Amino acid sequence: MSLLSKLRMVNGFIMTKYFNRTPFYATYNVTFRCNSRCVYCDYWKSDSPELNTENALKVVDRMSESGISMLAISGGEPLLRNDLNQLLKRARDLGVINTLNTSGLIIKEQLAFELAKYVDAITISIDGPPEVHDKQRGIKGAFERSVRALALYKSAGIRVGINMVLTDLNKDLVMETYNLLEDYIDFMTVQPVNPPLKNGISEKTISDLHSIKGKLFLPESYIEYMKEYINGGFNKICDALKLYYAVDPLGNVLACAARHDIIVGNLLHDSYKQIIGNISKTSMEEIDKCTGCYLVCTVGVNMQLKQSVLNSAVQVIRAYK
Numbered sequence: 624m625s626l627l628s629k630l631r632m633v634n635g636f637i638m639t640k641y642f643n644r645t646p647f648y649a650t651y652n653v654t655f656r657c658n659s660r661c662v663y664c665d666y667w668k669s670d671s672p673e674l675n676t677e678n679a680l681k682v683v684d685r686m687s688e689s690g691i692s693m694l695a696i697s698g699g700e701p702l703l704r705n706d707l708n709q710l711l712k713r714a715r716d717l718g719v720i721n722t723l724n725t726s727g728l729i730i731k732e733q734l735a736f737e738l739a740k741y742v743d744a745i746t747i748s749i750d751g752p753p754e755v756h757d758k759q760r761g762i763k764g765a766f767e768r769s770v771r772a773l774a775l776y777k778s779a780g781i782r783v784g785i786n787m788v789l790t791d792l793n794k795d796l797v798m799e800t801y802n803l804l805e806d807y808i809d810f811m812t813v814q815p816v817n818p819p820l821k822n823g824i825s826e827k828t829i830s831d832l833h834s835i836k837g838k839l840f841l842p843e844s845y846i847e848y849m850k851e852y853i854n855g856g857f858n859k860i861c862d863a864l865k866l867y868y869a870v871d872p873l874g875n876v877l878a879c880a881a882r883h884d885i886i887v888g889n890l891l892h893d894s895y896k897q898i899i900g901n902i903s904k905t906s907m908e909e910i911d912k913c914t915g916c917y918l919v920c921t922v923g924v925n926m927q928l929k930q931s932v933l934n935s936a937v938q939v940i941r942a943y944k
C-alpha cells in the first residue's frame with residue numbers, strides 16, 4: 624500500500640469514526656459481464672452496457688472527490704475490461720485505497736505484474752473445496768484456476784485474500800476451506816448469500832469463524848450476529864448513501880452494492896454531493912423500506928468502524944500492510 628493511501632485510510636477512519644465524515648467506502652461495478660456462472664447471481668445472464676474509458680475515468684474521479692477512503696472495483700468480472708489498469712491507476716494516483724474483486728479465472732502473468740503497480744489488495748471469490756466451489760460457481764475447474772490466480776498475484780507482490788459466500792451448499796465448510804487455502808492468502812472474508820440462507824447456519828460454523836483468528840478480516844460482532852441475521856432476528860443496520868454507496872457500469876449511483884434498483888443519480892451528470900443534495904423522497908422511502916442485508920461491504924463496514932481503533936488497525940495492517 625502506498626504511503627499516500629495509508630495516510631488517506633487512517634485519516635478517513637478517524638474522520639468517519641470520530642467526526643462523522645462520510646462516505647468512507649464505495650464499490651464501482653465497472654462491468655456486469657462475467658465469465659463465472661454463479662448459481663446465486665443474475666449478472667452474467669444479461670448483456671448490459673457499460674461506460675467507455677473516458678467516462679469511466681470521470682466516474683473514478685468523482686468517486687474519489689466524494690471523499691471515500693476505500694474503493695472496491697468489482698463486477699461482473701472487472702478483468703474483462705481492457706482498460707482496467709487505467710481506471711486502477713487513476714484511483715491510485717488520487718490516493719484512494721484500491722481493491723479489486725475477481726473470480727480469478729483470468730490468469731495472465733504480465734497482467735498480474737501490471738496490477739501490482741496500482742492495486743492494494745485483490746479478493747478472489749472462493750466458495751469452498753474444489754467440487755463445491757466449481758458447482759456453486761458453475762465452472763468446472765474453477766477452484767484450481769482461482770488458486771493459481773491467488774499464487775500468481777501473491778508472487779507479483781499483491782496482498783491477496785478470498786471471499787466466501789455462504790449458501791446451503793457450503794455453510795459447514797468454512798474451516799475446511801480456510802485450512803485448504805491458508806498458505807495462499809493474506810486475508811479471508813465470509814458473508815451469507817443475499818437474500819439469506821433458507822435453512823439457517825450451525826453453531827459450529829459460527830464457532831469456526833470465531834476460531835480463525837489470524838487471517839479472518841471480519842469484526843467479531845459481524846461473526847456474532849451472523850446467525851441472528853440468517854435466522855431472522857437481526858435488527859437492520861443500514862448506512863446506505865451515508866457510510867457507503869455503489870456505482871453501476873453506467874455510472875449510476877446506487878444506495879448500496881445490494882440494491883441495484885435504487886438509483887439516486889449519475890456521476891457523469893452530477894457530483895456525489897449534488898446527487899445527495901437532490902435525492903428524491905421516493906428513493907429515501909425505498910431505502911427505509913428495504914428489509915436489510917448482511918454484506919461485508921455494508922453491515923461489515925459499519926461494524927468495522929464501530930470496533931476499537933486498535934482492533935481495526937490490527938486487522939487492516941494484517942490484510943493490507
Ligand code: SF4
Pocket residue numbers: 657658659660661663664665666667698699700726748
Ligand atoms: S463472479 Fe460475481 S458477478 Fe460473476 S456470476 Fe459470480 S457472483 Fe455474479
Ligand code: SF4
Pocket residue numbers: 859860861862863878879880881882910913914915916917921
Ligand atoms: S438495508 Fe437495504 S438499502 Fe440498506 S444497505 Fe442493506 S440492502 Fe442496502
